[in-house]
Amino acid sequence: MTAPASATAEPALIRVAGDLDLASQGWLELRLAAAVAEDRPVVVDLGDCTFADVEAIRTLGRAAALADERRLPFVVVLPFSARDGLRRLLLELVPELAEVAIVPSQRAAHALIARPAPRWASSRKQAPGATELRASVWENAARGERLIAERDALVMEHRRTRKRAQAVRRRLL
Amino acid sequence: MAVTTTRLELQLPAVPTSIRTAREAVAEVVEELDAGDRLADDARLCVSEAVTNVVRHAYVGRERGGFDLLVEVDDGELNVVVRDSGRGTTASRRRAGVGGYGLKIIDRLTRSFAIASHPGTGTEIRMIFRLSPKSVT
Numbered sequence: 001m002t003a004p005a006s007a008t009a010e011p012a013l014i015r016v017a018g019d020l021d022l023a024s025q026g027w028l029e030l031r032l033a034a035a036v037a038e039d040r041p042v043v044v045d046l047g048d049c050t051f052a053d054v055e056a057i058r059t060l061g062r063a064a065a066l067a068d069e070r071r072l073p074f075v076v077v078l079p080f081s082a083r084d085g086l087r088r089l090l091l092e093l094v095p096e097l098a099e100v101a102i103v104p105s106q107r108a109a110h111a112l113i114a115r116p117a118p119r120w121a122s123s124r125k126q127a128p129g130a131t132e133l134r135a136s137v138w139e140n141a142a143r144g145e146r147l148i149a150e151r152d153a154l155v156m157e158h159r160r161t162r163k164r165a166q167a168v169r170r171r172l173l
Numbered sequence: 174m175a176v177t178t179t180r181l182e183l184q185l186p187a188v189p190t191s192i193r194t195a196r197e198a199v200a201e202v203v204e205e206l207d208a209g210d211r212l213a214d215d216a217r218l219c220v221s222e223a224v225t226n227v228v229r230h231a232y233v234g235r236e237r238g239g240f241d242l243l244v245e246v247d248d249g250e251l252n253v254v255v256r257d258s259g260r261g262t263t264a265s266r267r268r269a270g271v272g273g274y275g276l277k278i279i280d281r282l283t284r285s286f287a288i289a290s291h292p293g294t295g296t297e298i299r300m301i302f303r304l305s306p307k308s309v310t
Contacts, residue, residue, distance in 0.1 A: 022225050023189035051196070053221045054274050085214025093278060 011041040011073070011113055013106075017048035020056035028056060032063035041073035043109045049086060057089055061096030068099075075101045075109040080142035091135040102134070104142040177252075180205075181244035187228050187237055187257065195242050196220040199253055202244050208251070208304050215282040216253060216302060222275030223255040223298050231259025231296060250284065251302040258295040262288070 012035035020028060035042045044060060046052070060076060067074035076097075078090055090097055103109050180202045185191040196217045203213040220242070227240045243254040279286050283300045290296040 019193055021189070021192050021221055022228060023192065051193075051217065051221070053192075053218065053225060054278050055225070058274065083214065084210060085218060088214075089218065093281065 009040040011043045011075075011110070012038050013043050013045060015045045015048065017050075019050055020052040022053070022055070025055060025059065028059055032059065036063055036067050036070065036072065036074075039070065039072065041075070041113045042067055043075050043077060043106065043113075045077040045106060045109075046082065046086065046090075047077060047079045050083065052086055052089060054089070054094060057094040058096045061094065061100060064097070064100040073101075073113045075103060075112055077106055077109050078102050078104060078138065080104050080146050091138060098134070102138055104138065104145045108141060108145070177245050177247040179243065179245050181242065183242040184239055185224075185242065186239045187232055187259070189228055191240075192221055192224045192228060195224045195255075198242065199244055203251065206246065206251070206304065212251070212302055212304070216251070216300075219279045219282055219286075219300050219302075220253060220255065222278055223253075223300065226275055226298075227255060227257045227259065227296075230262070231257040233260065235260060246304065249304050251304050253300045253302070254297060255300075256295065256297040261290045261292040261294050262296050263290070263292060 014031050014035055016028075018024070032042070032044075042063070064074040064076075076090065078087060090102060101109075101112055103112060181198055183195070183198055185194060199220045200213045200217045203209075203216050224240065224242075231240070232238055238258055240255055240257040243252075243256070245252040245254075276286075276288075279298075279300060282302075284303045286298065286300045288296065288298050
């Protein structure tokens with residue numbers, strides 16, 4: 001079974017900054033409903049999210065189920081720098097999110113959406129141990145992202161050092 | 174002999190913006206006690222869920238009131254109490270799912286919790302967290 005053409009469209013991105021609780025619940029519901037209604041893949045980036053309550057996470061789960069019915073990819077971005085409490089809430093504590101793809105970066109979200117034969121059908125069943133497996137998959141991916149970030153920082157540092165060395169050499173000559 | 178120390182006493186209106194005020198105030202106490210990020214996160218979430226229930230359910234059909242937030246340290250435990258003077262709740266209402274998911278999380282993250290309520294006289298939820306030995310003062 002192939003995904004509908006709309007599933008390959010540019011994703012609708014929802015960036016969450018700050019706290020998700022009853023005070024922002026209406027905003028979250030509206031944004032998610034609008035994104036799913038656009039018939040595009042949905043990416044919810046929790047990169048700047050500082051807190052989420054159970055209802056906010058369940059709302060994500062409901063929106064993901066709705067997207068799933070329409071065969072639209074729905075991916076949550078939870079970066080490796082996310083607060084531990086948020087990580088546990090998403091990956092362990094709220095069962096409604098057990099079947100939702102959670103990745104550590106927007107880059108990983110786009111890669112997941114771009115896969116040639118995405119299985120976004122609604123027939124996915126949660127196997128025993130799936131929650132633990134998913135948590136370890138996220139942790140491995142997060143470790144990968146962290147290593148890439150560290151490598152990038154090292155490369156930048158190396159370039160800066162080389163420039164400083166060249167400047168010193170020029171002054172000496 | 175165990176001595177109970179009150180670390181925080183707040184009265185807040187039962188409105189959505191109080192939820193954040195309440196959870197951050199409790200998290201601040203946990204941080205002052207140097208009791209670890211995990212306990213701060215757990216307390217933050219549990220307080221948020223408890224206060225959300227107050228804001229959503231306590232004053233339905235009556236004039237909106239407030240709630241008390243109390244944090245005590247007692248014999249290696251952190252006690253957090255959220256008390257309203259709303260319509261009260263019953264076991265059957267809780268079974269029907271009123272505040273149900275929040276309570277499940279509270280049940281998982283606390284050492285224990287208790288709800289005292291009678292219809293018409295408000296609700297008190299007491300959540301007990303274990304403090305690590307180094308943070309007991």
